[in-house]
Amino acid sequence: MTRPMLEAESVSVAYGKVEAVRGISLTVEPGRLVTVLGANGAGKTTLLNALMGVLPARGAIRFEGRDLTRLPVEARVAQGLSLIPERRELFSTMTVEDNLKLGAFRFRGTGGGGDIGEMYRLFPRLAERRRQHAGTLSGGERQMLAMARALMGRPRLLMLDEPSLGLAPLIVAEVMRTVARLRDEGVAILLVEQNARAALQIADHGYVLDGGTVVLEGDSRTLQTDARVVETYLGVLAADDAAAPPNRVASGR
Amino acid sequence: MDATILLLLLQDGVVNGAIYALIALSLVLVFTVTRVILIPQGEFVAYGALTLASLEAGTLPGTVPLLLGLGACAFLADCAEARHNLDGRALLRFGLRDLALPGVVAVIAWLLAPTKPGLPVEILLTLVIVTPMGGFLHAVAFRPLAHASVLVLLIASVGVHLALTGLGLVFFGAEGSRTPPLSEASFPAGPLLVSGQSLWMIGLTLAIIVALWLFFSRTLLGKALIATAVNRLGARLMGIAPSLAGRLSFSVAAFIGALSGVLIAPLTTVYYDTGFLIGLKGFVAAIIGGLASYPAAAAAALLVGIIESVASFEASAFKEVIVFMAIIPVLLWRSLRSAPVEDEE
Ligand SMILES: Nc1ncnc2c1ncn2[C@@H]1O[C@H](COP(=O)(O)OP(=O)(O)OP(=O)(O)O)[C@@H](O)[C@H]1O
Ligand SMILES: [Mg+2]
Numbered sequence: 367m368t369r370p371m372l373e374a375e376s377v378s379v380a381y382g383k384v385e386a387v388r389g390i391s392l393t394v395e396p397g398r399l400v401t402v403l404g405a406n407g408a409g410k411t412t413l414l415n416a417l418m419g420v421l422p423a424r425g426a427i428r429f430e431g432r433d434l435t436r437l438p439v440e441a442r443v444a445q446g447l448s449l450i451p452e453r454r455e456l457f458s459t460m461t462v463e464d465n466l467k468l469g470a471f472r473f474r475g476t477g478g479g480g481d482i483g484e485m486y487r488l489f490p491r492l493a494e495r496r497r498q499h500a501g502t503l504s505g506g507e508r509q510m511l512a513m514a515r516a517l518m519g520r521p522r523l524l525m526l527d528e529p530s531l532g533l534a535p536l537i538v539a540e541v542m543r544t545v546a547r548l549r550d551e552g553v554a555i556l557l558v559e560q561n562a563r564a565a566l567q568i569a570d571h572g573y574v575l576d577g578g579t580v581v582l583e584g585d586s587r588t589l590q591t592d593a594r595v596v597e598t599y600l601g602v603l604a605a606d607d608a609a610a611p612p613n614r615v616a617s618g619r
Numbered sequence: 620m621d622a623t624i625l626l627l628l629l630q631d632g633v634v635n636g637a638i639y640a641l642i643a644l645s646l647v648l649v650f651t652v653t654r655v656i657l658i659p660q661g662e663f664v665a666y667g668a669l670t671l672a673s674l675e676a677g678t679l680p681g682t683v684p685l686l687l688g689l690g691a692c693a694f695l696a697d698c699a700e701a702r703h704n705l706d707g708r709a710l711l712r713f714g715l716r717d718l719a720l721p722g723v724v725a726v727i728a729w730l731l732a733p734t735k736p737g738l739p740v741e742i743l744l745t746l747v748i749v750t751p752m753g754g755f756l757h758a759v760a761f762r763p764l765a766h767a768s769v770l771v772l773l774i775a776s777v778g779v780h781l782a783l784t785g786l787g788l789v790f791f792g793a794e795g796s797r798t799p800p801l802s803e804a805s806f807p808a809g810p811l812l813v814s815g816q817s818l819w820m821i822g823l824t825l826a827i828i829v830a831l832w833l834f835f836s837r838t839l840l841g842k843a844l845i846a847t848a849v850n851r852l853g854a855r856l857m858g859i860a861p862s863l864a865g866r867l868s869f870s871v872a873a874f875i876g877a878l879s880g881v882l883i884a885p886l887t888t889v890y891y892d893t894g895f896l897i898g899l900k901g902f903v904a905a906i907i908g909g910l911a912s913y914p915a916a917a918a919a920a921l922l923v924g925i926i927e928s929v930a931s932f933e934a935s936a937f938k939e940v941i942v943f944m945a946i947i948p949v950l951l952w953r954s955l956r957s958a959p960v961e962d963e964e
Contacts, residue, residue: 420852436703443858455853457846467839468846472858474839519857 636924667880
C-alpha cells in the first residue's frame with residue numbers, strides 16, 4: 367500500500383458549542399482524486415478549512431507523514447497544500463495578472479512557480495482580461511482565476527471547494543476535465559462538490575458527509591450505483607436538471 | 620497679509636507638509652496591512668532626529684542599547700510564537716535577525732560614533748539603527764494580537780507609544796537637540812529665498828513616494844503587502860504570512876519615520892516627546908485620506924502643512940487647535956458620504 371499523502375484522523379471542528387465536523391477520518395493517496403459529497407450544511411467547507419488550517423481543529427492531520435495539526439495556513443502552503451476556498455478570496459482590487467503572480471508567492475526568488483503563459487493557454491478568458499481588476503470579473507471568470515492562481519503555486523495536494531459553483535454546464539465539464547488532467551499529472555486532489563454526478567465521474571474515491579460525519583465511503587464506481595447516493599444526490603440532481611440529457615444513473619432506476 | 624508673506628507661508632507649509640506626507644503614507648501602509656493605527660510613528664521620528672544629533676556630537680546614541688534590548692525581546696517573542704515547531708534552522712534565523720543584526724549595527728555605531736564620520740555616513744547609520752526597531756516592535760507588541768479587534772490594537776498602539784516615549788527619556792534625557800542643515804546653500808526664487816534644506820526635504824519626500832510606488836507596483840513583496848491589505852485570508856492561502864507582511868510594513872514605517880526625523884532635525888529642536896505632535900499631524904492627514912488612499916493622504920498632508928503655517932502666522936496661539944479642528948469637517952463629510960466601515964474579522 368502506498369503511503370497516504372493526506373491523512374485526517376478523527377478531525378472535529380466546532381463553531382462555539384456547535385460541532386460542524388465530528389470525528390471525520392479521511393485519506394488521500396498520492397495522485398488520486400478524492401471527492402467529498404454532501405448536502406448544504408453537511409460540513410464540507412468546514413472540513414476543508416480545517417485541513418488547510420484556516421479553522422482550528424481537534425484530531426490529527428498528517429501530510430506525507432508529517433504532523434500538520436499545529437502548523438498555520440502559510441506553513442501548510444509551503445508544504446505543497448493548496449485550497450481554492452468556497453468564496454475564492456481573490457485580490458479584488460488587483461489585476462488578474464497580479465493575482466496570478468501572487469499565486470506563485472511561495473516560490474518567491476526561486477523561479478519555481480507556475481507559468482503565467484500556461485495559465486493563459488488553459489484559460490484564454492483570463493488572458494483577455496489580464497489588466498482588469500479581479501473584482502470586475504464575471505462569476506465564471508472568477509472561478510477560473512481562483513483555479514489558475516492556485517495552480518501557479520504548483521500544489522502537490524489541491525483542495526477545491528465547489529469549483530462548479532455558478533458555472534454554465536459547458537464550463538463545469540471544462541473545469542472537471544482540468545481537474546482530472548491535474549490528477550493525471552500527479553497532483554493529489556480533494557474535491558468538494560454539490561454536482562455529485564460530475565464529481566463522481568472523474569473521482570477515484572468518494573466520501574459522503576451528513577451532519578458533520580462520514581455516512582458513506584467507497585470507490586466512485588460503487589458510490590455511483592449506491593442506492594442512497596442515487597436517491598439523495600444523483601436522483602435529485604437529475605430531476606432538477608431537466609435540460610441534462612438522460613444519463614446512466616437515471617436510466618438505471 | 621501680502622503676497623510675499625503668503626508665498627513664504629506656502630513654502631513653509633509645503634516643507635512641513637512633506638514630512639506629514641511621509642508620516643501619513645506610513646500610517647496608511649501599516650493600517651491597511653495590519654489594522655494597527657501606528658501612534659508610535661512619531662517616536663521613530665524623534666529617535667531618528669535624536670540619534671543623528673548624538674552621532675553629530677560624537678557620542679553613541681541611546682537608540683543603540685534600545686535596539687539591542689528590543690532585538691532580544693523580539694528573539695524571545697519569535698521563539699514563543701514558533702514554540703510548536705522550533706528547530707535549529709528557525710533558531711538560527713531568529714538569532715541572525717534579532718540578535719546578530721542589532722549586534723553588528725551596535726558594533727559599527729560604537730566604532731564609528733567617536734570618529735564623527737560626517738553627515739552622510741551619520742544619516743545612513745541613523746537609518747540602520749532605527750529601521751529594525753519597527754520589525755522588532757511588531758514581533759513583540761502586535762503580532763501576538765493579530766486576531767484582536769482594531770480597538771484592541773489601537774489600545775496596544777497607545778501603550779507602545781507611551782513606552783517608547785518613556786524609553787526615549789531614559790536613553791536621551793530631557794534635553795532637546797538640533798542638527799546642522801543638510802545643505803547651507805540657498806537659492807533666490809522671486810521674492811523668496813529657498814533653502815537647500817527645504818529642497819532636500821521636498822526632494823527626498825518625492826523620492827520616497829516614487830520608491831514606495833515602485834515597491835508596490837514592481838516587486839512581488841510589495842504586491843504581497845497590498846494583497847494582505849486587500850484580502851488577508853486570500854494572502855495566507857498564497858503562503859503570505861501576516862507576520863511577514865506586518866514586520867515588513869512596520870520596518871518601512873520605522874525607516875520613513877527615521878528619515879523624517881533626519882529631515883526635521885535641522886529645522887526645530889527635537890525632544891524625546893516631540894514626535895507625538897508631528898505624528899498626530901500626519902495622522903490627521905491619513906484620516907482625511909480615509910486611512911486607505913495613499914494619494915489622498917499625501918495631498919491632505921500638504922494641506923495640513925499649509926493650514927498649520929497660515930494658522931501660526933494669523934493666530935499662533937491657536938495653531939495646533941486649528942490644525943486638529945480641520946479634521947472635523949472632513950470626518951463629517953466622510954461619515955455622511957460613506958456607509959459605516961465594518962470592523963471585519
Ligand atoms: N462561521 C460559522 N459559525 C457558526 N456556524 C457555522 C459557521 N460556518 C458554518 N457553520 C455551520 O456549520 C455547518 C456546516 O457548514 P459548512 O459551510 O461546512 O457546510 P457545507 O457542507 O460546506 O455546505 P454548502 O454545501 O452549503 O457549502 C452548517 O450547519 C453551518 O450553519
Ligand atoms: Mg460549503
